[in-house]
Amino acid sequence: MSDLDITNLKEEIAKSLAEVRTKEELEALQIKYLGRKGVLATLTQGLSTLPVEERPSRGRQINALKQSIINLFNEKLQSFKPQEKKVISFVDIGLPATKQELGRLHPLTQLIREICIIFSRLGFVVVEGPEIETEENNFTGLNIPLEHPSRDAFDTFYLKEQKLLLRSHTSPVQIRVMKARRPPLAVVVPGRVYRPDALDAAHSFMFHQIEGFMVDKNIKFSDLKGVLEVFARAVFGKDIKMRFRPHYFPFTEPSAEVDISCIICKGKGCSVCGRKGWLEILGSGMIHPHVFKYVGIDAEKYMGFAFGMGVERIAMLKYGIDDIRLFFENDLRFLRQF
Amino acid sequence: MKVTYNWLKDFVDIKIPAAVLAKKLTMAGLEVVSLEEKAGDWVFEIEITSNRPDWLSVMGIAREVAAITNSRLKIKNEILKIKSQITKSPTKLEIKVESKEDCPLYTARIIKDVQVKASPDWMRQRLELVGIRPVNNIVDITNYVLLETGEPLHAFDLDKLMQEDGLQIFIRRARPNEKIITIDAKERILDKDILVIADSRRPIAVAGLMGGKDTEVTEDTKNILLEAAKFSPPLIRKARQKLGVNTESSYRFERDVDIGIVDFASQRAQRLIQEETGAPEVLFKSQPKTIPLKKTKAIRLRTKKISAVLGFEIPFTKTKKILQDLGLKVKTKGKDLNVFIPSFRRDLNKEIDLIEEICRIHGYDFISSTRPSTIAQDIERSVFDLNFLIRDILLSQGLNEVITYSLISQDLLKKCGLDETAIFLANPLSKEVEILRPTLIPSLLTVIAHNLNHRQDLIQIFEIAKRFKVPQKEEYFLAVGLCGIKVRLTSAGRQEEKMSLLHLKGILEILFERLGIRDFGFTATSHSTFCEGRAFSINIEDKKIGMMGEMKPEILAAFDIKNQEVFLLELNLSSLYPLINLSRHFHGLPLYPEVRRDISLMVDINLGVKELRDAIIQSGRPYIKDVRVIDFYTGAHIPKGFKGLTFSCIYQSAERTLEDSEVNSVHQNILQSLEKNFGCQIR
Numbered sequence A: 001m002s003d004l005d006i007t008n009l010k011e012e013i014a015k016s017l018a019e020v021r022t023k024e025e026l027e028a029l030q031i032k033y034l035g036r037k038g039v040l041a042t043l044t045q046g047l048s049t050l051p052v053e054e055r056p057s058r059g060r061q062i063n064a065l066k067q068s069i070i071n072l073f074n075e076k077l078q079s080f081k082p083q084e085k086k087v088i089s090f091v092d093i094g095l096p097a098t099k100q101e102l103g104r105l106h107p108l109t110q111l112i113r114e115i116c117i118i119f120s121r122l123g124f125v126v127v128e129g130p131e132i133e134t135e136e137n138n139f140t141g142l143n144i145p146l147e148h149p150s151r152d153a154f155d156t157f158y159l160k161e162q163k164l165l166l167r168s169h170t171s172p173v174q175i176r177v178m179k180a181r182r183p184p185l186a187v188v189v190p191g192r193v194y195r196p197d198a199l200d201a202a203h204s205f206m207f208h209q210i211e212g213f214m215v216d217k218n219i220k221f222s223d224l225k226g227v228l229e230v231f232a233r234a235v236f237g238k239d240i241k242m243r244f245r246p247h248y249f250p251f252t253e254p255s256a257e258v259d260i261s262c263i264i265c266k267g268k269g270c271s272v273c274g275r276k277g278w279l280e281i282l283g284s285g286m287i288h289p290h291v292f293k294y295v296g297i298d299a300e301k302y303m304g305f306a307f308g309m310g311v312e313r314i315a316m317l318k319y320g321i322d323d324i325r326l327f328f329e330n331d332l333r334f335l336r337q338f
Numbered sequence B: 001m002k003v004t005y006n007w008l009k010d011f012v013d014i015k016i017p018a019a020v021l022a023k024k025l026t027m028a029g030l031e032v033v034s035l036e037e038k039a040g041d042w043v044f045e046i047e048i049t050s051n052r053p054d055w056l057s058v059m060g061i062a063r064e065v066a067a068i069t070n071s072r073l074k075i076k077n078e079i080l081k082i083k084s085q086i087t088k089s090p091t092k093l094e095i096k097v098e099s100k101e102d103c104p105l106y107t108a109r110i111i112k113d114v115q116v117k118a119s120p121d122w123m124r125q126r127l128e129l130v131g132i133r134p135v136n137n138i139v140d141i142t143n144y145v146l147l148e149t150g151e152p153l154h155a156f157d158l159d160k161l162m163q164e165d166g167l168q169i170f171i172r173r174a175r176p177n178e179k180i181i182t183i184d185a186k187e188r189i190l191d192k193d194i195l196v197i198a199d200s201r202r203p204i205a206v207a208g209l210m211g212g213k214d215t216e217v218t219e220d221t222k223n224i225l226l227e228a229a230k231f232s233p234p235l236i237r238k239a240r241q242k243l244g245v246n247t248e249s250s251y252r253f254e255r256d257v258d259i260g261i262v263d264f265a266s267q268r269a270q271r272l273i274q275e276e277t278g279a280p281e282v283l284f285k286s287q288p289k290t291i292p293l294k295k296t297k298a299i300r301l302r303t304k305k306i307s308a309v310l311g312f313e314i315p316f317t318k319t320k321k322i323l324q325d326l327g328l329k330v331k332t333k334g335k336d337l338n339v340f341i342p343s344f345r346r347d348l349n350k351e352i353d354l355i356e357e358i359c360r361i362h363g364y365d366f367i368s369s370t371r372p373s374t375i376a377q378d379i380e381r382s383v384f385d386l387n388f389l390i391r392d393i394l395l396s397q398g399l400n401e402v403i404t405y406s407l408i409s410q411d412l413l414k415k416c417g418l419d420e421t422a423i424f425l426a427n428p429l430s431k432e433v434e435i436l437r438p439t440l441i442p443s444l445l446t447v448i449a450h451n452l453n454h455r456q457d458l459i460q461i462f463e464i465a466k467r468f469k470v471p472q473k474e475e476y477f478l479a480v481g482l483c484g485i486k487v488r489l490t491s492a493g494r495q496e497e498k499m500s501l502l503h504l505k506g507i508l509e510i511l512f513e514r515l516g517i518r519d520f521g522f523t524a525t526s527h528s529t530f531c532e533g534r535a536f537s538i539n540i541e542d543k544k545i546g547m548m549g550e551m552k553p554e555i556l557a558a559f560d561i562k563n564q565e566v567f568l569l570e571l572n573l574s575s576l577y578p579l580i581n582l583s584r585h586f587h588g589l590p591l592y593p594e595v596r597r598d599i600s601l602m603v604d605i606n607l608g609v610k611e612l613r614d615a616i617i618q619s620g621r622p623y624i625k626d627v628r629v630i631d632f633y634t635g636a637h638i639p640k641g642f643k644g645l646t647f648s649c650i651y652q653s654a655e656r657t658l659e660d661s662e663v664n665s666v667h668q669n670i671l672q673s674l675e676k677n678f679g680c681q682i683r
């Protein structure tokens, strides 16, 4: 018996099986091939007539053939069995989900992170500074004389001991960084600041600021506008417009307040923007030569810009929050919305 | 500062409507915060920045309007034309200025037969529009001229000062405890830091702030002395702060008045008074006799510097015109300019100030947007980054971040059973926010109380913030608070999990694992805030870096928290940062299978799990790889005073598959040691 014979035999059986219609026919066929005196049994008996060295390989062939035939018969037999009805157990997907509750960052921290990432992508590094500051860093170094009306915008908490204070803005970190490192510099400073404002919906004695500044040989006022445009679009959306408006800050010259087109009315004028169509979001300007002089940077060689924004104000505009106290009350029903 | 459209028109031709002008002013740095149509006029309310005292006058704003609308300033000379020339008068008047620094210029005019009455309607109306209450013609004129020129004036009733031999006016520091009753009928106690105007008997005015009651102009006043002066700004500021009064006068003196306008204002007032009353006789005296005009400064303005700062070019002719429109004198020096600064622009001191003026008038809208080239700086892992890493680890465990005030009350500390010395504010807003908190725990407890009040079942919160310690130390701290029951609906139904101290421990273990801190532990301690037996210090490398525990019920009661357990933890992050190790090293995966054997035992309830676990590891050498507690129980099936524990011991070798006999022999060692050393009953 050759390999061909085996293949033929398999085909022959498959053909016969295909024609089988009843269980009885199948049984008859089974006896014919697999019975004690069936075709396969005869083949096995024929092994003894072969030379000894051929027997093992032929034996394996016959066994394999037998197995595949048994499989074919079993398959056919299955087709006669009545189809069992499948029982489906439905999951009520309306049931509450089993889930791991997620912790959430405070909305202010989320915004601080978002803003710091934006500036990091522009090459700024994040630096923090102490909340207890000296008058020199908080005022004098920033060109704010201690006894001068320009200081009135920066009412300040003083500590009982020494002449120390709680910083009223993040700008003292400008002084710290510029004293410690040489230009070129690009730094953002997030942090808590304090001013003695009585608590109401719009005022808080503690709030957060993000300060940024860049110092290099050829930094221009127009660079400030370009960088802040990137920032404003990233935070408030591609379509917002931004404008510079002249203002006065003792530590910058020229100075600008920065407005964005109202995100509520898109510039048409509404109650949020006081019918102006513009929302003020931050203060900025070119670092004043007096500040450079104080920290020992040559103002003829280097120029720089600085800006500072209130994080709460930006969050309130961005999320439509109308009471600053909500940030510090930490009601979970509030926190879970962000 | 309020100003009206028509009043501005007295000094400048305006051809644009009020609303358009308002926008232009805002974009020139004079932010118009409101514009109202009233009585046939428009009232502008403008926010004046502290660097521009010259804008605290109608004339100053008119000058700006001229520059931004391209029109001419018209300060007509006739407003100064005085009807009768100064006459020689028999009145003897002497002005004695104690210090030129305190008072660089003092002028006095005596005007006789003034007829005090109501002002004409037009003046009353203008004053009312800008928020000044009309009084009588003399007082109104001084106010009117103050608003118009920015120079505060004061009128005294001359006859109440006059003495038989004439009048001496002293401008001097007040004597200790000297008193004056001011126009507002308040008695004010003065000292040497306060400058007064006095006659030979007593102070008649607090210089630059307010006149005295008994010398004020009333309906009976016949003759007046009109004061126009310049005082030292810091001195006025100090007096204003000390006496707690802020007047239109002090506001301007504090920001410094233009010495060049002092006599102009006085003459302007005199003319108005004469027009109004026909008063004839005038005597003028000033100290010093000739008015000391400051030398005009010259500032060199380099054309190249303008574009270097701004980032765009402004034509040279335009630059020149802007400066001239602002009332500055300009001389061309090659490519550059010499700019001469008049006395009303004391804010212009440096080249950069001029560049801002040019940009401001040219228009900030013309500033282009450019992008600076990026600066490649060193990047280090900062505290800022580490805090975010810690936040992320805590968030992943379901904790919500909170932000609370750094300022709290001493009472809140006491309420928490704490008596730490805190840093006090010198000028707190109230007792509620008088100290810099020495711990975050009270703040977190307040948040928990608030949320329980709003029916939250589960509160898992944390905060990372500065903690302040005497004398002036500030350190980052982490605080975690847990309270309530975690309810989960799973396919097995409702499952409840009550928050416990072990939850805090779990949060820390995961935190430390992620931060690469291995050598940490907890030791029982006692603490005024935490329950006995439920207070632990958190140690790393045997150094205490934090505390955790269950809050005492009586403290909770003080926060109105009932039937709840609250667990709090506080960790000094500033001490933690140096111990953080974020480097990782890969260990090859085990080649040979691990064998697990469990031990269930019963042991004295006071025996610590840590000791047992240490003992198992000790006697399980060399094959034991790990030991875990997989069950813990007390109650029904266990005799009183005992607890049941199940340990799972993991055996593994790095060299080969362990034979059963090898594992059995080691495991037997463990069981024996547990029985012998701890009296454990193996089950």
Ligand SMILES: [Zn+2]
Pocket (backbone or CB within 6 Å): A262, A263, A264, A265, A266, A267, A268, A269, A270, A271, A272, A273, A274, A275, A277, A278
């Ligand atoms: Zn709007």
